[in-house]
Amino acid sequence: MSQVTAATRSTIPAKNAGPEPVYDDDSQAGVDVAALGAALLGRWADVRRTARELAGRDAVHRIEGQSMAEHRKRVFEQMHYLVEHKAVHRVFPKSLGGGEDHGGNIAGFEELVIADPSLQIKAGVQWGLFGAAVLHLGTEEHHEKWLPGIMNLEIPGCFAMTETGHGSDVASIGTTATFDPDADEFIVNTPFRAAWKEYIGNAAIDGLAAVVFAHLITQGIDHGVHAFYVPLRNGEKEFLPGIGGEDDGLKGGLNGIDNGRLHFTNVRIPRANLLNRYGDVDEHGTYASPIASPGRRFFTMLGTLVQGRVSLDGAAVAATKVGMKIAIHYASERRQFNASSDTAEEVILDYQRHQRRLLPRLATTYAASFAHEELLQKFDDVFSGAHDSDEDREDLETLAAAFKSLSTWHALDTLRECREACGGAGFMAENRLTSLRADLDVYATFEGDNTVLLQLVAKRLLADYAKEFKNVDFGMMARFVAEQATELTLHRTGLRRAVQTFADSGDERRSAVALRDEDAQRSLLTDRVETMVGNLAGELKVAAKMPKEQAAQLFNSQQNELIETAVAHAELLQWEAFTRGLDTIKDAGTHEVLTRLRDLFGLCLIERNLAWYLMNGRLSNQRARTLGDYINRLLARLRPHAVDLVDAFGYEQQHLRAPIASGAEKERQDEAMAYQRKERASGNAAMDEKILIERVKSAGNKISKKAPRKKA
């Protein structure tokens, strides 16, 4: 709380009474679609253009309605197509034919979601997880030995980390790799059913090898989870001795990927198959690591795999853009109910509720897009070595956790709303929305369950807030969150302190128009996060002195608030990224429209948490009461630009592949209206019975105006 009161409070000048303009000049607003599109493509624009060109080809498209077997086969063939067209080697060493381009690699990879999310994720398993584990956790010998086959798909492989019993809590997996110095081998073993590797892509059919995560045990000591390269199948695709598995079968989506289970019964692998960058065992069984602390070592190893979360964030944003373009194009053509005229029906995007459903989600999509671009740049800075301090890595991991959680949920919410906004047409598989939603469903829980990731973000906020949280055992919070925090060597605030705090004196004449001010939005959003963090810290600081069980109960009693705080922080970061993104827009008209969209994003965040602002005295009742109406007027001012704003995403018909967004609806509407006009003009049209009744009534009235009439 001290931080908040210490901050300088500034007040916003009161407006005079009278009608308040939402924005002064509509004539200045207009989107330069090409320029905005270029800005959205970001630093890796060329890679994205190349990737989209490829993603637009029939060869890589999903064919709806294929059986699981057909779909798997097709995606596996498409994987070879990606190799042939050099779509997936951007990250690998130049010496092996790669490009050592970390950011570009992810940018290109995430565009694959537009072709088929199954292809994106299967490619992610092969090159982003299996390949990246060998790249980042292995050393040169491993690179030379396996990366060529991984790159050209001679070795389709698995990333075998998750077990039936443990997903996001990787430290608790049960698989062991025990060193046998006599044979100079590790013995990989699955001790019980819950330790079977589970949901592993490529495991059911295609995988010839796997990077298996297991507890490294040597000389009676468990050195924690390490990665081992384990051959799985022979050339006939039969399991090698000691290895078994099952097919996961049908899933809620992503059925082009052969997920499966794996188990190991004392499988022997050479000592050299330990991916030994962060921990090694010599021929005597002596363990050594460049990182002394086991906890820190574990998180360093896992941290090299952050690209999975970064790319899911980008893929979620891309899929959301496709959904938004489909729904907004349809809404701009579909007519339903004649409200203001007897003959013409309204375009449904003109309905306020339809705007309320789609435009705030469009604003969030822009925020998520700008935020992702910044995340990707951060990722590239770290992995290229340009800015690779512990602090940078820590920031990267926090940002990836925050943005991946928000954007994957946003994608599901948006695709659902778009589907409903398109009515029955939205439910047809040919219009993509249901299929994309089904495939992206699991993005919310894989590569780190969003609920767990947000606790990681919250932990970081608390650690930044006060050093007593560095060493607290966080009990109910995810173990890896706690351990990670324990190992942090650097702590700084992830939060920019609010320079000023929005003060609301409750002047009756004041309305939400003041919130159009960028600083006002920033102050309100920042103040909320800081206050929530401060309050949480106050509640939790006694935990350090408590017995473990009691501390765990205390943390659990605040778990919901912890997660809400992380969400508030992540939303603030999105808002800041959107605001910085505005600076990159040079065209005045585009800047004006995008500023409105940013305001819509900010105001909807405030509206969603309005109770908090009221309870905590940050907004007056008077101003709060005008917010909803102000947002509604803002929607109306944005509506004329909605189609331009989705066109700027740059996805074309070969990416949308949705008949309802192809102009067909407008053709049908035009044909129907032309028919009706012709009928009316011909004089042959049947007369509506209601008009007949009106005429009879009015004729009757003329004859006997005061005669009592029976009620119909």
Add this chain to the structure above:
Amino acid sequence: MSQVTAATRSTIPAKNAGPEPVYDDDSQAGVDVAALGAALLGRWADVRRTARELAGRDAVHRIEGQSMAEHRKRVFEQMHYLVEHKAVHRVFPKSLGGGEDHGGNIAGFEELVIADPSLQIKAGVQWGLFGAAVLHLGTEEHHEKWLPGIMNLEIPGCFAMTETGHGSDVASIGTTATFDPDADEFIVNTPFRAAWKEYIGNAAIDGLAAVVFAHLITQGIDHGVHAFYVPLRNGEKEFLPGIGGEDDGLKGGLNGIDNGRLHFTNVRIPRANLLNRYGDVDEHGTYASPIASPGRRFFTMLGTLVQGRVSLDGAAVAATKVGMKIAIHYASERRQFNASSDTAEEVILDYQRHQRRLLPRLATTYAASFAHEELLQKFDDVFSGAHDSDEDREDLETLAAAFKSLSTWHALDTLRECREACGGAGFMAENRLTSLRADLDVYATFEGDNTVLLQLVAKRLLADYAKEFKNVDFGMMARFVAEQATELTLHRTGLRRAVQTFADSGDERRSAVALRDEDAQRSLLTDRVETMVGNLAGELKVAAKMPKEQAAQLFNSQQNELIETAVAHAELLQWEAFTRGLDTIKDAGTHEVLTRLRDLFGLCLIERNLAWYLMNGRLSNQRARTLGDYINRLLARLRPHAVDLVDAFGYEQQHLRAPIASGAEKERQDEAMAYQRKERASGNAAMDEKILIERVKSAGNKISKKAPRKKA
């Protein structure tokens, strides 16, 4: 507003300072699962038991992963199975072998969703729409001629109302049926592409006939939409002359149903094929109807088909119960992260966030369940003729619109949350959650788009509020809403006036515990609806004097608020139904638990709209700030009863068919824990490197306690 101020304000006695109990006595709380289960089965308990026994049989189950063609074939065969097992004739005339049991018919029908939603909806098309149209819109001759074949499935048929161009706005469909007196025939015609019948179940393959909705034109007058019986295909399943169509192909769900498109090129049908209960044409072409007003006639005809919405409400509740039972059983067995102990992990339902995700949705499921039972009784009262006034029918339609909207959205939200709460396991098709969600997706927009239905509810609220809204042309609001209102002969408030209004003086010692009071919840919820309706009426009353276009703009500017008002009203009705449902529970312990659950439902409604209560001075900041924490404590008090509460739904393993809810998870956890216990006891377990480090450190400390140590 006058209604609110006129109401007597009562205040709730202030509590003394000090810790506030959530509920005084936990020892009294406990669920009698069998008794609660019986209460939930409701008036048609026997029918439900019979239907569930049938729905538990393998023969009617969905087989995941079937191709669309296989699934369609299987469902069609299952339809015959339903006929053979007398599962679908409860509503038809006794003279034809039916039971004339309207409520029981729906109760049995909606349980089919548990077997396969495709089967439920395909059965709904055949007997609930096609058959019901012949039954309710046709007369005795039609019944005798067609109902036997409909009942025994000799005539699979379609309900051809929706067109590509118009769904919820039925009055605007383009298909015409023009009477030709010379031939004594109607000529059914599709004038343009947008008038093709669309999304029609049974149209792609199975349908031999259809009830086609078309504008009845005779003697140059269009008498509005009527229903016609039109043969579609011959015995070889080929289209008859003049009839054409297309397969809708793959959908986001419900792929066991052969939805398709139909079009008619001057198809001639006998005059007698007009389903003539509410409008007839004699051999000279003279039109006659027992209902003089065309608008009222139209809504009377559509009103006979309200059972579609009633049954979707019930099916959505049933599917939600299955999802909740799966997720809560899994959450009560799954362990993840060891927070309070070094060896045992927590059951995830003990995590506060997990409770926050699942238990409020469980409370809503109970509310929706009680509300549905009341709706079904109302439906039976009307259709059995027991209480069949215009007012009863009007209430029924409003309730059906309100509850169908809320429960179908609730089902989608809950199935999504359950899927995420089960992590990767939730994404596996075998665990039902993704499949149920995909199938139920379209429930939100078919049989009346929820957004449109809620405007109907809002219109009713306004019409009840003040008579000037009776005759307003509602512009942007759905046309049928407006026309329906115009034709109302009776107006009464759908809202029970709040006897008292909750008054909050803001005493600091007061906390949310006061909101545990039933009357306080009722007052707050009712007051909000009344105030919103009053405010809307104030904004909109000038519309009556405006030109059509201007009035339309005014209505559009309030459309979002209209829908929010309807939602608030519908939620209040659910709360009232839940509260009345409590009275049926005789067991004291069950009553206590269910009261807490009702409170959770009410308090979560208040929390969701907390900003409104604050802005409008209904709750003090002090009390509002304690609400979240109060709810969290309530969750903890309900958690021990969560499994009982889902078990009371009465669905067994043959209904769930989800391996994760079968006890398998607990078996795996037990096995893993037993293994680890044995390892520890054997003394052979590897020592954790961290413990080794601690020991070395502490040994080092003992030797040279003050020696400077390097940071790790």
